[in-house]
Amino acid sequence: MGNKRNMWIxxxxxxxxxTLVYGLYQLQRLQMQRQDTVTVIVPGRFIAAGEVIKEEDLGTVQLPYSAYTPEMVTEAVEALGMETVMPLGLGEPMLDWKLNYHNLQPRLSESTFQIPREYIRSISNGIRAGDRVAIYASGEEGVSGRVFRETVVVASVKSSGNMEVDSPEKSHLLSMAEGNMDGMYAARREANAMIEYLNLNLTEQQWLTIDELCTGGATKLVVAYSPESFNRFHAIDERSDGEQ
Incomplete structure (x- = not known):
């Protein structure tokens, strides 16, 4: 009886x-897997070119370090509010060069329209490509007022020589890309050419509204720089400082 009991023990x-050895093996294996992978940000759906990325558009996947490259986005904050330069497929790692801050490309529902000079009464000379502007109607009694509640994005501003209005020394867009806010505003101050041609990213309905207002000539547009442009890039600058 004793031998049988000892055998069972x-x-x-x-x-x-x-069981303990197997459990320790699995734990060590899991730890090694975690050490050999990195979390990267991926689209949770197909994202077309020109869309602005929102929090609900993002997901994550684990990649082996051997598949990771430095241009892959690893933090959601790096992608939020950015505009896609090209389409992004569901589940593919986001690459930073496929995103930008400047919103120069029209979004999915927009096109870039050149506003005829005869439609414009005045343009703020501080406006540059990538800015957000407010559009006002100026004309007969009852017509004057803000045309759109929302601001719209400037695709480009050009002089009478069809040249982009900017600093001759250094583009304000280059300063923005470098996160150099002082350089960006210095470029604005140094650019002294008059704006002759204005291109805006508009929906079809927005363009038709402008065309209907201004076709007769009695009503013209006043294009004003919006503080939303500064607030947006100032927030980006603060975010960049916080990551350093």
């Missing part, structure tokens, strides 16, 4: 020991 101990 030995067998139970062996099973428990094997």
């Amino acid at each position: 030995s067998l139970t101990a062996a099973v428990l020991s094997a």
Whole structure:
């Protein structure tokens, strides 16, 4: 009886020991897997070119370090509010060069329209490509007022020589890309050419509204720089400082 009991005790101990060893092996294996992978940001859906990325558009995947490259986005904050330069597929790692801050491309529902000069009464000379502007109607009594509640994005501003209005020394867009806010505003101050041609990213309905207002000539547009442009890039600058 004693030998049988000792046999069962030995067998139970062996099973428990094997279970413990297997559990430790699995734990070590899991830890090694975690150490050998990196979390990257991916689209949670197909995102077309020109869309602005929102929090609900993002997901994550684990990639082995051997598949990771430095241009992959690893933090959601790096993508939020950015505009896609090209389409992004569901589940593909986001690459930073496929995103930009400047919103120069029209979004999915927009096109870039050149506003005829005869439609414009005045343009703020501080406006540059990538800015957000407010559009006002100026004309007969009852017509004057803000045309759109929302601001719209400037795709480009050009002089009478069809040249982009900017600093001759350094583009304000280059300063923005470098996160150099002082350089961006210095470029604005140094640019002194008059704006002759204005291109805006508009929906079809927005363009038709402008065309209907201004076709007769009695009503013209006043294009004003919006503080939303500064607030947006100032927030980006603060975010960049916080990451350093």
